[in-house]
Amino acid sequence: MAFVFFAYFAVVSIVAGILTVSLKNPVQCGLALLALLLHVSGLFVMLNAEFLWAVQVIVYAGAILVLYLFVLMLLNLKTDDRYFHARTPYLLAPAVVGLIYLLFLLMRSPFSGSRGDASTAAVLLNGDAHAVGIKMFSDYLLQFEIIGVFLTGAIVGAIVLAKAPRSIETRRDA
Amino acid sequence: MIPLSAYVAVSAILFTTGLLGVLIRRNFIIVLMSVEIMLNAATINLVAFSHYLESMQGQIVALFIIAIAAGEAAIGLAIIIVVFRGKISTNVDEMNLLKW
Numbered sequence: 604m605a606f607v608f609f610a611y612f613a614v615v616s617i618v619a620g621i622l623t624v625s626l627k628n629p630v631q632c633g634l635a636l637l638a639l640l641l642h643v644s645g646l647f648v649m650l651n652a653e654f655l656w657a658v659q660v661i662v663y664a665g666a667i668l669v670l671y672l673f674v675l676m677l678l679n680l681k682t683d684d685r686y687f688h689a690r691t692p693y694l695l696a697p698a699v700v701g702l703i704y705l706l707f708l709l710m711r712s713p714f715s716g717s718r719g720d721a722s723t724a725a726v727l728l729n730g731d732a733h734a735v736g737i738k739m740f741s742d743y744l745l746q747f748e749i750i751g752v753f754l755t756g757a758i759v760g761a762i763v764l765a766k767a768p769r770s771i772e773t774r775r776d777a
Numbered sequence: 778m779i780p781l782s783a784y785v786a787v788s789a790i791l792f793t794t795g796l797l798g799v800l801i802r803r804n805f806i807i808v809l810m811s812v813e814i815m816l817n818a819a820t821i822n823l824v825a826f827s828h829y830l831e832s833m834q835g836q837i838v839a840l841f842i843i844a845i846a847a848g849e850a851a852i853g854l855a856i857i858i859v860v861f862r863g864k865i866s867t868n869v870d871e872m873n874l875l876k877w
Contacts, residue, residue: 609779613787620791620814624798629806636810639791643817646784650828652836655820655843662843667813667850674854675806678861688801695797702793706786714781719832726833735840738833746837750844757848764855767862 609649616642629680633672640664651723654732784825792818805860805867809853816846 619639626632644659688694726734739747791814798811820839827835861867 606779609783613783617787617790617794620794623814624794624802624807624811629804632807632810636813639814640817643821646787646821647824649779650784650824652824652828652839655824655836655839658840658843659820662847663813663817667847670850670854671806671810674857678806678857678867680804680806680867686803688803691801694800698793698797698800702790705789705793709785709789710782712782714785714826714829716830718830719834721827721833722831723828731836734833735836739837739840743837746841750841754844754848757851761851761855764852765858 605649608645612642612645612649616646627686629675630672633668633675636671637664637668640668651726652731654735781825781829784821788818788821788825791815791821803868803870805857805869805872806854808869809850809857812849812853813846816842 616639619635619642622635623632623639626635640659640663644656644664647653647656647659721734721738795811795814795818798814799808802808802811820842823835823839823842825835827833827839857867860872864871866872
């Protein structure tokens with residue numbers, strides 16, 4: 604049963620990713636990206652990461668994607684005829700060959716390593732959000748604060764960049 | 778039980794798709810969306826390794842990736858609005874003001 608769900612989420616997210624980079628209309632690309640994000644969040648549920656699932660749906664699909672669609676509709680883009688790079692086939696062929704070689708190497712790798720203390724049973728005892736919170740606010744507190752400062756800087760930068768520049772006349776009056 | 782390699786393979790395919798999108802698409806907004814696909818592929822990898830190696834660190838870093846993606850989207854879209862106001866185009870081939 605788990606395999607069926609995994610196959611569904613994996614196949615739909617890959618197809619949605621390919622549609623995102625290949626569709627012509629930018630709004631349709633945004634909707635394909637929405638499908639990708641929701642199915643990736645399904646993969647998170649299969650990996651016992653319920654808190655990340657909620658964050659993915661709320662922050663990615665709810666906030667970031669709406670921002671993209673809002674800007675797309677604000678700009679009212681015309682679809683160009685030349686929406687791909689001129690040398691697309693020459694880029695596509697090495698990418699596909701490289702991907703096949705990469706998958707071949709990944710399938711042969713054993714992927715073993717030292718195990719941590721968060722086994723599935725330990726995480727399920729109090730829930731994933733509890734485990735993430737304990738780890739985030741003990742070992743990663745400094746990084747959490749840095750991310751807060753980073754996001755504040757990003758918001759201020761975005762507002763300063765996107766603000767309409769004042770004309771010279773009004774600047775002289777002020 | 779699904780093997781870890783399956784998640785890593787999905788992540789590799791998504792990452793290659795996003796990389797190709799950055800390289801071949803000419804619309805700046807679609808290029809930013811392709812960057813989001815690559816960030817999602819990295820997140821799948823981190824969460825999968827976090828689950829299979831029974832450690833919480835992967836999920837913490839995945840949360841940081843989502844925060845950074847939010848900042849990147851805000852700044853990138855602000856830059857698009859500024860460029861579009863001046864040149865009425867979001868084609869990356871025509872954005873060459875900084876090229877000297």
